[in-house]
Amino acid sequence: xxIAFFDAKxxxxxxxxxxxxxxxxxFKYFETKLSADTAGLARGFDGVCVFVNDTVDRPVIxxxxxxxxxxxxxxxAGYNNVDLSYCFGRIHVVRVPAYSPYAVAExxxxxxxxxxxxxxxxxxxxxxxxxxxxxxxxxDLHGKTVGVVGTGKIGKIFIDLCRGFGMNILAYDKFPSAExxxxxxxxxxxxKSDIISLHCPLTEETYHLIGAEAIEKLKKGVIxxxxxxxxxxxAEALLDGIKQRKIGAACLDVxxxxxxxxxxxxxxxxxxxxxxARLISMPNVIVTSHQAFLTEEALGNxxxxxxxxxxxxxxxxxxxxxxxYRCGNVETCMKERREKCF
Ligand code: NAI
Numbered sequence: 001x002x003i004a005f006f007d008a009k010x011x012x013x014x015x016x017x018x019x020x021x022x023x024x025x026x027f028k029y030f031e032t033k034l035s036a037d038t039a040g041l042a043r044g045f046d047g048v049c050v051f052v053n054d055t056v057d058r059p060v061i062x063x064x065x066x067x068x069x070x071x072x073x074x075x076x077a078g079y080n081n082v083d084l085s086y087c088f089g090r091i092h093v094v095r096v097p098a099y100s101p102y103a104v105a106e107x108x109x110x111x112x113x114x115x116x117x118x119x120x121x122x123x124x125x126x127x128x129x130x131x132x133x134x135x136x137x138x139x140d141l142h143g144k145t146v147g148v149v150g151t152g153k154i155g156k157i158f159i160d161l162c163r164g165f166g167m168n169i170l171a172y173d174k175f176p177s178a179e180x181x182x183x184x185x186x187x188x189x190x191x192k193s194d195i196i197s198l199h200c201p202l203t204e205e206t207y208h209l210i211g212a213e214a215i216e217k218l219k220k221g222v223i224x225x226x227x228x229x230x231x232x233x234x235a236e237a238l239l240d241g242i243k244q245r246k247i248g249a250a251c252l253d254v255x256x257x258x259x260x261x262x263x264x265x266x267x268x269x270x271x272x273x274x275x276x277a278r279l280i281s282m283p284n285v286i287v288t289s290h291q292a293f294l295t296e297e298a299l300g301n302x303x304x305x306x307x308x309x310x311x312x313x314x315x316x317x318x319x320x321x322x323x324x325y326r327c328g329n330v331e332t333c334m335k336e337r338r339e340k341c342f
Contacts, residue, residue, distance in 0.1 A: 001314050002026050003073070004045040006034040006054050009263065011294070012075075015303035016049075023311040033259075039063035047071040047310060052290065053259035056082040056093075065090045071313050075306045076293075078229060079323055080202040081259075093323045094309035098153050100298035105157035107292035108197055108227045111251035115223060115286055116141065142166040147193030149186070149209070150200030150228065151178040158197055173200070190217040195225065202229035210234065215241040221248035227292040230256035235275045242282055249284040253292045262289040 008029035034054035211234040
């Protein structure tokens with residue numbers, strides 16, 4: 001089986017080659033992202049493999065379907081970039097529900113520690129033999145209140161890490177599932193937390209969850225952490241909140257307009273995105289470019305699960321990682337779905 005692999009990066013290839021060979025799946029790596037302009041490249045392949053910033057909207061789905069594609073393998077957990085309802089009845093969509101929740105939770109904690117202990121500033125200073133401590137005063141995490149929005153796989157691990165630091169935990173989730181966690185309404189979490197970390201998926205409901213209205217409710221000086229999806233935060237409102245000194249710091253691994261920027265090298269270019277440029281220029285904003293997942297363990301798990309998903313699909317089996325729009329519950333579509341839904 002031959003799979004067109006979009007938005008390929010050098011770090012993707014070794015593990016996909018390894019697991020692909022084991023299951024007789026051959027990948028052709030395209031550096032370009034999947035879009036209506038590039039979907040035609042999939043003609044002649046048996047399936048496509050995409051990542052977080054590939055576009056799988058109606059025009060793309062039409063092109064892929066006409067090209068004979070019947071399976072899209074997401075090599076990620078989130079699927080907000082896929083029009084699942086339009087795929088329904090046309091193209092099967094499989095994903096990697098968890099590859100290393102530890103990678104993302106640990107990166108979130110790394111960002112938090114970097115921010116509160118000013119490590120990013122100290123690193124630059126000592127590189128320049130500047131050993132002054134002026135302006136580097138941080139604060140203890142111990143005893144602070146962290147509000148965790150979304151207590152799924154990543155959120156739960158992040159809560160464990162925060163507990164290790166002696167922090168108080170508040171949580172909000174539409175479907176609470178964590179044991180021994182103090183769930184509160186979202187507004188209460190927004191008003192009481194010293195630090196807020198977002199770990200819920202991007203849906204119509206969570207789009208701009210943190211916008212101007214929510215920012216009004218925040219504690220002055222709050223630290224916002226977003227390693228989930230960029231559009232959970234209204235970036236312009238965030239910028240205003242920082243300028244008004246309401247938000248004390250922001251650590252962002254994701255950005256709502258990241259798809260044309262992240263994973264690429266723009267050094268030496270003029271950044272067209274004024275909001276991102278302004279955010280990056282702020283001393284209390286740390287941006288990483290969607291790298292929270294990027295550990296050796298996660299890359300291996302992503303490749304292994306994606307290859308297994310494709311092998312199961314092509315073998316005619318029921319893939320437990322298939323996303324099914326019709327069943328409503330995209331996480332745990334029932335066993336007989338292939339007959340029922342497609
Ligand atoms: P998960 O599915 O295990 O947990 C998501 C949680 O969010 C669930 O408990 C769910 O009930 C909750 N939720 C759903 N709708 C909600 C709402 N409207 N309000 C509040 N909570 C809601 O997902 P997991 O694995 O923990 O991942 C969380 C997110 O992290 C993913 O959606 C993805 O966007 C992001 N992610 C980011 C990565 C990165 O590299 N930066 C890598 C992997 C995931």
